[in-house]
Amino acid sequence: RAEKSKVLDLLRENLEARKFVIDDYFGRQVDMIFQDISNQKTPSDPFLQRRSAVYTIPFDRSLTVASKYNELIITLLSLENLYNMYSELGEKFFEKNIRCGLSDTTMTSSEIRNSLKRILADDEVPEHFTFYHNGVALTAQALEFGPKSISMAEPRLLNGVQTAKTIKKFVDRNKGRRAKLLKLLRNVNVVARIVRSKDEEFLKRVTISNNR
DSSP states (O other): OOTTOHHHHHHHHHHHTTHHHHHHHHTSOOOOEEEEOOSSSOOSSOSEEEEOOEEEEEOSOOEEEEOSSEEEEEEEEEHHHHHHHHHHHGGGGGTTOTTTTOOSOSHHHHHHHHHHHHHHTTSSOTHHHHHHOOOEEEEOSEEEEOSSEEEEESOEEEEOHHHHHHHHHHHHTTGGGHHHHHHHHHTOEEEEEEEEESOHHHHHHHHHHHTO
């Protein structure tokens, strides 16, 4: 029950939202590990333990727009990155998203599937997907920049839930070709807007605006 508890998920989310305080204090990114321990008995090990998820996104060029307290990084994100984030984080990936209840029967989802099918059948080049797609928006607990990569700790999707869900279902329904599909996703990119902000109200406005 603890693993499925929305209360514990909310407590974890609240702690992760303030992880920057720890990172700022030590001057570097510090791993945060959550342990849920029963108060009814004393097990030798915690029954639930989870380390903050970190994803590294390669990039060659990016564009940055910044205000006093907020920063926007624009780059390209592979569908493989998006698939891995959703597969590993599950619905937590959408915790800040106001459209996570949308079904996959919309025109957008249908067009995404059809485009992937054409690329898989070599009827279209992977680069065309980037032209068709409006892009996705994400935020993260912490961002760390390398020479040619961005490391994202506990990413959350602000816009693009239909894309993430459609891609995962597309791979799940074609398990016999999973290896080929993952290779395809690695070569297909979408424009990604990565928002860095410590202001929850600002992030809420960004989410609402991106989903209008």
